[in-house]
Amino acid sequence: MGQPLYFYPETDTTNDRIRELALEGAPEGTLAVAELQTAGRGRRGRAWQAPAESGIWMSLLLRPEIPPAQASVLTLLAGIALTEAIEDVTGMEVGIKWPNDILLNGRKLVGILTEMDCDMERIHSVTLGIGINVQTEVFSEELKEIATSLFLESGKRFDRAALTGAVLEAFTELYEAFVSAGGSFAPFRKRYCRKCLNIGREVLVLGAEAYAAEALDITPEGELLVRRKDTGKTEVVFSGEVSIREKK
Secondary structure, three states, X not given: OOOOEEEEOOEOOHXXXXXXXXXXXXXXXOEEEEOOEOOOEOHHHOEOXXXXXXXXXXXXXXXXXXXXXXXXXXXXXXXXXXXXXXXXXXXXXXXXXXXXXXXXXXXXXXXXXXXXXXXXXXXXXXXXXXXXXXXXXXXXXXXXXXXXXXXXXXXXXOOHHHHHHHHHHHHHHHHHHHHHOOOOOHHHHHHHHOOEXXXXXXXXXXXXXXXXXXXXXXXXXXXXXXXXXXXXXXXXXXXXXXXXXXXX
């Protein structure tokens, strides 16, 4: 993972660069890193603030030989890798808000955006995009209450190259084991649950309808198991927006 490496002093988004490279036949493990992203994006098309000299903005090309339906688990594996690498490098405790946000002291530190090119039977490529707020000192008015950085939480500046290497090393170990297991998330579920902040908390599930629920567990397929507050029924959340409600 991380070879070959493409570095962009400035680009719109590293996910788009990797998707282009994938169409040109780039091998699995190709990494795109940008100093500045002008059109970084998160889930559901949201903007992602990615100024120069402040964070790690990178995307990784994957070509897993697994069923397309199991590709969403790659986001969860990335979450595990990121929490373990960040804790090893910084000594600060971070957690995962299912499915794809890494939080530090209740605020968003890392975003993960996974995009896939596939047909009904096979995956052609997966682009795993990761944004880590490392040295960011100031966020926009829109983000300052919900986002944070390693610098803001610790007062320390961390080597971005060293942290990138730690993330790639942690993800490589998980990815190889995942592919060897045929794309099953089950062997990694407990490892994910240990860092999942949703479990045991009241959450708000947004989708076709919005409802409050208690997050109970993560299924062996990587879905969120919840108990609805209105009906008392247990349901599986496959996708959508899930926010953690503050304890009263």
